[in-house]
Amino acid sequence: MRWFEIALVALTFATGIIWLLDRLFLAKRRAERAGLLEAKEPVLVDYSRAFFPVLAVVLVLRSFIAEPFRIPSSSMMPSLLIGDFILVNKFAYGLRLPINNQKIIAIGEPKRGDVAVFRPPHHPEQDWIKRVIGLPGDTVAYRDNQVYVNGEPLTYRPLGRYIGKGRGADMTGASLMQEDLPNRPHPVLERDDLPFFIQGEGEWTVPAGHYFVMGDNRDNSEDSRFWQTHFLPESNLRGKAFLIWMNFDRSAGGIDFSRVGSGIP
Structure with missing residues (x-):
């Protein structure tokens, strides 16, 4: 926008x-x-x-x-659904000028687990949203559907099968799990019905001034695992997502009032 x-x-x-x-x-x-x-x-x-x-x-x-954004894709399901309207804290990562996004006052930096809005390095005209997994200096690995941070594997707790609705109905049947990122546990989705192939596996060391970001819908997210540069520059950050103020998905029946006012895990 x-x-x-x-x-x-x-x-x-x-x-x-x-x-x-x-x-x-x-x-x-x-x-x-x-x-x-x-x-x-x-x-x-x-x-x-x-x-x-x-x-x-x-x-x-x-x-x-604060700036409003609309979620257009399923990459952050189940935390954020297609049709969610969210509010983004614009000063959480420093005050920035409009248009060029130049930081003028440093206030804070992303924490591991934050859901951040940013402009990806390969699509600087677009606003994307993902979860911050790796901070500057971290080594992040992804193997066999498991995230490792600095050599330590994250733990996962099964929550059953996911039931999607509306434009997210195609994720019905995916494994719903809680990923225990330190101080920020959150749900993630994994597909069990995909043919075997390497799905973004690898290991990356985050350089200074950059972050490693991933979508919660692990098998349907174009994130740092797949970017040519792999890392998000600090200068591309736009803000921290913190509230769902509306959800409208016509294919799911219109407004979902149960999501209005929900925080973002």
Whole structure:
């Protein structure tokens, strides 16, 4: 949605400049020309004065406080479903300028297990969402459907078979498990019915200033395991996902009120 971000910044800047120029110079000139008559305000100035405060508030909130995103794919199932609308904390990983995402104030860094929104290095015009598995300096391995962090295998607790619905119904029957990432246990899905082949296996050491990210839907996620560079640069981070505020999936019957207000594991 970079086009929306660009449009919002441009409109805020334009209306602000028009309103400021009118307040400092043009309004006085109109009053002098009108004399005793009431000076008529141009339509452009009237709209700019009315819309600038609204646009400025939206820009500040969206750029530095919280931004809404919609989940378009199944890569984070079962934690996040297709059609979830989420809120992303925009200051969790530092205050960043809109459009170019340049960090201007360092506040915090991702923690292992965070669900982060970012711009992937091979698709910088898109916003993606995955879970942070590896921090700078970590060695992450993935073998036989198991994650290892710094040589230690994560433990898994079976939770039964997953039952999907709507656009996620094709994941029905997948193994639902709890992955015990330290301080951040969360559910993951694994398919047992796929033909045997190497599914993103390997071992990677995360360089400084980068992160290793994975989707919770392990057999249906284009994540760090498959990227040519494998790692997410810190400069590509957009924020930390923390709340589901709406779910709408037409194929599942519309709004799922049970997900409204849910936190993100």
